[in-house]
Amino acid sequence: MGAAEVQTDPSSLYEADYVGNVDLSDTEMVHTVRNALASVQTGESDLYNELVGVMHIKEFSNPAVAQLEIILKALSGSVACIDITHHRKLLSSIFGMSLWDLQPYVMDALVDLVISLAATSGKYLDSCLNMLISNFIPPRWATNKLSNSRVIDKMTDKMTEVFSRVHEALLKISLLVPLAPSRLLPMLAQRMPKSNKNDQVVRIYVKNLLELENSPIGQVGGRMILMMVMERLRDLDLEIGWDDILQDDSSRGMFDMELEDAVEGTMNEGDELPVGSVNQDTSGGDIMSECLDKLMVISFEHLESCQNAGRLDQVFENLFASFENFILNTYKSKVSQFLMFYACSLDPENCGAKFSSKLVDIFLSSNKPRPTRMSAVAYLASYLARAKFLPVYFVASMLKRLVDECADYCRTCNDDIRPEAHQIFYSGCQSIMYVLCFRMRSILDVPHFRTQLIPLESILMHKLNPLMVCLPSVVAEFLRQAKAGGLFIVSDSFIFDDLLESELSRAFGGCERLDTFFPFDPCLLKDANSFISPNFNYWSMVKATYDEDDDEDDEDDAEIIVNGDEESDEEDEADLDYAMNKMSITPKHSFKNKMERDRLMKMPSRIRPSTSPESL
Amino acid sequence: MEGLKLSDAELMVYIHPSKCRNVFQAICRELSALLFQYDETFDGVLLAYDFTVESKQAKILAGLNPYFGVRINTKLLLFDPKPNSLVEGKIVKISPESIHVVVLGFSAAVITDIDIREEFKYKMRDGEGCFVSRSHKRHALKVGTMLRLQVESFDEEVLHIAGSLMPANTGCVKWLEKQSEEALHMDRDHKRRKIA
Known part of the structure; x- marks a missing residue:
């Protein structure tokens, strides 16, 4: 030219x-x-x-x-x-030049040159963008120094110098070449470090991605950026395998809490895993879970900054799209879904409500695949049960939608128990019962909400007999609370004595065992959980409709301490570890006699764990 | 502004069977995927479309996935800046070596100093760089000015225009239009006087 x-x-x-x-x-x-x-x-x-x-x-x-x-x-x-x-x-x-090797004023000159090249001819645009984003991955010498505590401050300064220039350059280029973001985003996805890479590299890269999301480039490519982050979170999530826990073993329910404790132990303390609890490469798994934990924290902080900037509502749309794309259909994802939970907790009125409505819509939309609908209702149930920030009236209104839908289904269906044929219906029923296990007391306190639940009785009495098909632990706790709270007269037909998992219940979950999937069981990652726990409804906090004096008495003379942490009961309620230990499960119950013991072992522990370990 | 054209096209859109519940939306998606990309068949960059479905009959393709083809009539707005055509855009950056312009909000155009006619001189005004005409002091190009430029070449992959300010009919759009209005007035006055 x-x-x-x-x-x-x-x-x-x-x-x-x-x-x-x-x-x-x-x-x-x-x-x-x-x-x-x-x-x-x-x-x-x-x-x-x-x-x-x-x-x-x-x-x-x-x-x-x-x-x-x-x-x-x-x-x-x-x-x-x-x-x-x-x-x-x-x-x-x-x-081929790297900003990492240059002095700040040379960096400036190089960045100016790259901007001029990108804006002057379309031929150089891709190479310029590639060159700039290659600086998001620090060279080996820099990562080595980053792990050295003596020079870490110096390296942090260097990182700021490099990254601020790259971000500024990308912005300037996208101002001069408006279509640059559309070329940049696929490159960013391509350059995303693999999860087996140094976890520091992945973290730095994700941090930069989220910073881009916060910039004007995010207005065009925010959705894709969040998708990339969500995908990486999911991949890490899946890398942490719990294959052995996943065995389809009906007797295993009894040991859920031990499994859970073992898992918590590892996540919290980095202790060695008890033999046979989790079959995974412990060191590799630890690195992965640590990396996932840190990435979750980075993402939470990003969501918080979005909330502070007043753009969480807009980001939530993209976040939900990426959730729907990557997490909703992922086979029993363990942690990544908490990104949604946290976003909802930041803005319960908008995001919190939107999340549930979108999940209900997916559950009710007949053109979605069956596993997606079942998964959506599992998410909904777990969310409504666990989200402390959701007001009772909102939970009641969501339950009403589910109850009405199930009642409609009963009216049109004249079939007998056939779990495989009515999976959607059974998953809906189980969700209603699960939410009620957590919320029944507060809902029954308001007469209006109580009347909304009237059709539930006819649903449970229907020939399809959801009580026989749904997860026994959920059914048992539900019936117990329903009886105590006088939700309806528990007739003989509701006596439910086969508390072991039945063949019927397995059938409705399908081979994916979606019946045992409760996605928002307590978060197993320590740092991430510190963001979640203040807004999280642990089972131990739930006020059941039945007389709790028994339980309190039990606790007073606690004899069997399942968790083995004797000191924790003296600690403050707010203390995280205490909450974690007590959570849902069965932390400490004393058992006066064998029957009582069996009952307690089956319920509270089952409610939650029917959840996580099994669901994992 | 040149380079814009309306085209009528009869298209066959192949739709995945899973999208058959909402064919209209599926067609929109297919067509939207073509937006802001240069398409050789259309001979231009698709900017907007409107379509009508010709008939309710669709042709099912044999194969593993029985895609079905829907015939549609479309009206397409295309952008195809041919060399030597005049396009207009907003100046986003000025440096002594180049003027950067964004045409229609999406296409980047650049005019390097080699392609800026001698008439324009780079100056600093109020701390901002601008190009000012030596012969007409009011003819100034600065950031935010709408600029008329001549297309030298168009990179179809990144939709990048290499422009030129060599011809006299290029420059600030406002100034050029004012000039032509004045010229028209002068011409009319001249004619009137002649008649008188």
């Missing part, structure tokens, strides 16, 4: 040591560099080679660095003269 049209005679400049001559003015430097670039086409490439040589300096003496800065600035003024075929060597050395 007009490289030949340089005003001055190139030959006259050969005599001067142009590179070393710092006294030349900026304009003169630009002319000199243009001449050097033009000379390649005439076959004289000495000057050009010298120019390329400067780009490859390895010494960091002041004159050499100053020279590089001057050349980079002059090149910024001469981009129109750069030709993609003739100046390939120069371009590849520019795109």
Whole structure:
């Protein structure tokens, strides 16, 4: 593009040591560099080679660095003269440079040059964007230093220097080339470090992605960025395998809490896992769970910043889209879904309500695949049960929608118990009962909400007999509370003595065992949980409709301490560990006699754990 | 502004069977996927579309996935800046070496100093760089000015325009229109006087 049209005679400049001559003015430097670039086409490439040589300096003496800065600035003024075929060597050395190796003022010069190149010709756009985002991954020497506590401050400064420049450059480019984000986003996805990489690298990259989401680029590509983050979270989530726990063993319910404790122990303390509890490469699993934990925290902080900036509502739409894409249909995801929970807890009125309505809509939409609908209602039930921030009237209104839907289904259906044929119906019923296990007392306190639940009795009495099919632990606790709370007269037909998991119940969950999926069981990652727990409804906090004095008495003379943490009962209620230990499960119950003991072992523990370990 | 055209096209859109519940939406999705991309068949960048479904009959393709083809009549708004055509855009950055413009809000255009006619001189005004005409002091190009430029080349992949300000009929759109209005007035006055 007009490289030949340089005003001055190139030959006259050969005599001067142009590179070393710092006294030349900026304009003169630009002319000199243009001449050097033009000379390649005439076959004289000495000057050009010298120019390329400067780009490859390895010494960091002041004159050499100053020279590089001057050349980079002059090149910024001469981009129109750069030709993609003739100046390939120069371009590849520019795109091969890393901001990490440069001094701040040279970084500035390089970034300006890259911006000029990207905006001047479409041919360089991709290479420029690629070069810039390659700096999101620190070189090996930098990551080594980052793990060294003595130089960590220095490295943090360096990171800020590099990343702030990259972000600024990306913004400037997208201002000059409006379609740049559409080319940038696939590159970002492609460059996302694999989960087996150094977890620090993944974290730094995700942090940068979220920062981009916060910038004007996020307004165009926010959804894709959140999808990338969500996908990485899900991948890590899946890397932490619980294959052995997943065994379809009906007798295992009894040991749920032990499994849970073992898991918590590992996550919290990094202790060694008890043999046989979780069959995984312990060290690898630990690294993965630690990485996931940190990524979750980064994402939570991002959501918090969005809330502070007043844009959480807009981000939530994208967040839900990525949840629907990556998490909803993922086979029993363990932790990543808490991103939704946290977003909802930040803004219960908007996001919290939207989340449940969207899940109900998915559950009710007949054109969605069956597992998606069942999964959606499992999420809904778990969310309504666990979200402390949701007001009772909201939970009641959501339950009403589910109850009405199930009642409609009963009216039109004249079939007998056939779990495989009515999976959606049974999952709806189980969800209603599960939510009521947690919320029955507060709902029954309000007469209006109580009347909304009237159709429930006819649903449970229907020939389809959901009480026989749904998860026994949920049914048992539900009936117990229903009886105590006088929700309806528990007739003989409701006596439910087969508390072991029946074949029927397995059948309705399908081979995916969606019947045992309660996604918002207590979060198993320590740091992430500290964000979740203040808004989380642990089973131990639930006020059941039945007389709790028994339980309290039990606790007073606690004899069997399931968790083995004797001291925790003296600690403050708010204490996280205490809450975790007590949670839902069965933490500490004393058992006066065998029957009582059996009953307690079956219920509270089952409610929650029917949940996590099984669901995992 | 040149480079914009309306085209009528008869298209066959192939839709996945899973989308058969809402064909209208599925067609919209298919067509939207083409937006802001250069398409050789259309010979331009698709900016907007409108369509009507010709008949309720659809042709089912044999195969593993029985995609069905729906015939539609479309009206397409296309952008195809041919070399030497005049396009207009807003200046977003000015440096002594280049003027950066965004055309129609999506296409980046750049005019390098080599393609800026001698008439314009780079100056600093109120701390901001601008190009000012040597012969008409009021003809100034600064950030935010709507600029008429001549297309030199168009990169179809990244929709990037290399522009030029060499022809006299390029520059600030407002100034150019004012000039042509004045010229028209002058011409009329001249004619009136002649008649008189």
